[in-house]
Structures are given as structure tokens and as C-alpha cells.
Amino acid sequence: MKRRFCQLDRNGGGFIAADEFLSVPEFAVNPLSQRLLRMLDGLNFKEFVAFLSAFSSRATLQQKIEFIFKVYDSSANGKVTFDDMLNVLRDLTGQFISEKQREVADFDECSVELISCGDQQC
Structure with missing residues (x-):
């Protein structure tokens, strides 16, 4: 998960901006992606893990x-x-x-x- 976070964190600042999530194809095609983006200002690694955990089995x-x-x-x-x-x-x-x-x-x-x-x- 850390590796994926680093891939999305293009500038290496330890923070993923909301619009960087759109580079994830599965997220970009989700009809609720814009609504999800409005919920986020961006995420550090801990917040990234918490956000994705809601989608986990x-x-x-x-x-x-x-x-x-x-x-x-x-x-x-x-x-x-x-x-x-x-x-x-x-x-x-x-x-x-x-x-x-x-x-x-x-x-x-x-x-x-x-x-x-x-x-x-x-």
C-alpha cells in the first residue's frame, strides 16, 4: 500500500492531492468519483489507508x-x-x-x- 501511495504522490511531498486520485483508472471511471473527491482535500499516508479501508472486505x-x-x-x-x-x-x-x-x-x-x-x- 505504501508503494501505491508513493506512486500517486507525484511530487514526493507525503501528500496526495484529491485530483491525483483521478490517475487511478478504477477511481476515474467510478460515477461517484467527483463526489468522493469533494469529501477529500487530499490525504497523507495514514488518511490514505483509512480511506481505502472502507472498500476492503x-x-x-x-x-x-x-x-x-x-x-x-x-x-x-x-x-x-x-x-x-x-x-x-x-x-x-x-x-x-x-x-x-x-x-x-x-x-x-x-x-x-x-x-x-x-x-x-x-
Whole structure:
């Protein structure tokens, strides 16, 4: 893992800028790559390992839930709103929901429950 980190750390400063992740083909083609990049300012080696551990088969269910929650919570306010869900759906499908579709889906948002991380620290 250290070797891969050093390959991505082009200037050898011990830090990988978020855009350097785009040099990883598997990451670049991920429909959520831009959303993931917005979660990062860049990573040192320890943060790099922690970030990648969420994708590991060894990661606990709780670690995976916390990670995906952060992906969905685009405003980083500890809640996943209806708009957050639509934004992820748009990122995954590459399509924007039309205004007409939005009107149909835009039922009384006051009654829509937010998904929150509860007492867990996400």
C-alpha cells in the first residue's frame, strides 16, 4: 500500500492531492468519483489507508455504513435529505431529473423523514 501511495504522490511531498486520485483508472471511471473527491482535500499516508479501508472486505459493516453515509450527505450536516438522494441518483445514472419529474416527486417535503446517522458519529 505504501508503494501505491508513493506512486500517486507525484511530487514526493507525503501528500496526495484529491485530483491525483483521478490517475487511478478504477477511481476515474467510478460515477461517484467527483463526489468522493469533494469529501477529500487530499490525504497523507495514514488518511490514505483509512480511506481505502472502507472498500476492503475486512471493513466492518459499521465502517462501510459510515463511509457511504458521508458520500450521500453532500452538505456534511449529518443528515441525508431527499435532494441528497436525488443528487447521488443523478451522479450514478448521469441523468438529471426533469422539472416535471421533480414536481411529481416533490410531495410535501416537510413530511419526508431525513436519514441521520443517529447517535453514531459519521
